[in-house]
Amino acid sequence: xxxxxxxxxxxxxxxxxxxxxxxxxxxxxxxxxxxxxxxxxxxxxxxxxxxxxxxxxxxxxxxxxxxxxxxxxxxxxxxxxxxxxxxxxxxxxxxxxxxxxxxxxxxxxxxxxx
Numbered sequence: 001x002x003x004x005x006x007x008x009x010x011x012x013x014x015x016x017x018x019x020x021x022x023x024x025x026x027x028x029x030x031x032x033x034x035x036x037x038x039x040x041x042x043x044x045x046x047x048x049x050x051x052x053x054x055x056x057x058x059x060x061x062x063x064x065x066x067x068x069x070x071x072x073x074x075x076x077x078x079x080x081x082x083x084x085x086x087x088x089x090x091x092x093x094x095x096x097x098x099x100x101x102x103x104x105x106x107x108x109x110x111x112x113x114x
Contacts, residue, residue, distance in 0.1 A: 013047050015040070016059025020085065024057070040065040048074060048082065056082045 013031040014024040021032045031053070035043050040062040047056055063071070063084045074082045 010054040011052055013053045013056045014058075015044055015047065015056065016062050016085075020057075020059045035062065037061070037065055041067065041070075044082070045070060048077075048080060053080045056080050058082060058084055060084050060086050 011031060012029055013033065014021050014029055015033045015035055018034050021034045025032045033043055033047075040058075044056065044058055044062055044066065047053055066074075
């Protein structure tokens, strides 16, 4: 069962390496955070628990730094929804799989990729 918080504002935050974050800054997103490997876990946990954001987009490199217990918690969360995206320097082979798992988590449907 998904945990839902109802006091978020619908704000958007971007967390990750420079390649991912710069693009969002250029289109006018204010809440962007460039993090290194040491700060990634702390920053995403702080944003998640702040109840200020409806959507948090983070790079896959941030996901790799998260403790497994916290990762399990956010994978069940709908509000805030956390999406992990590859940055330009990462391969996109797993992108289809993450979209399928996102659809399963948010919509409750299976998407088969052939």
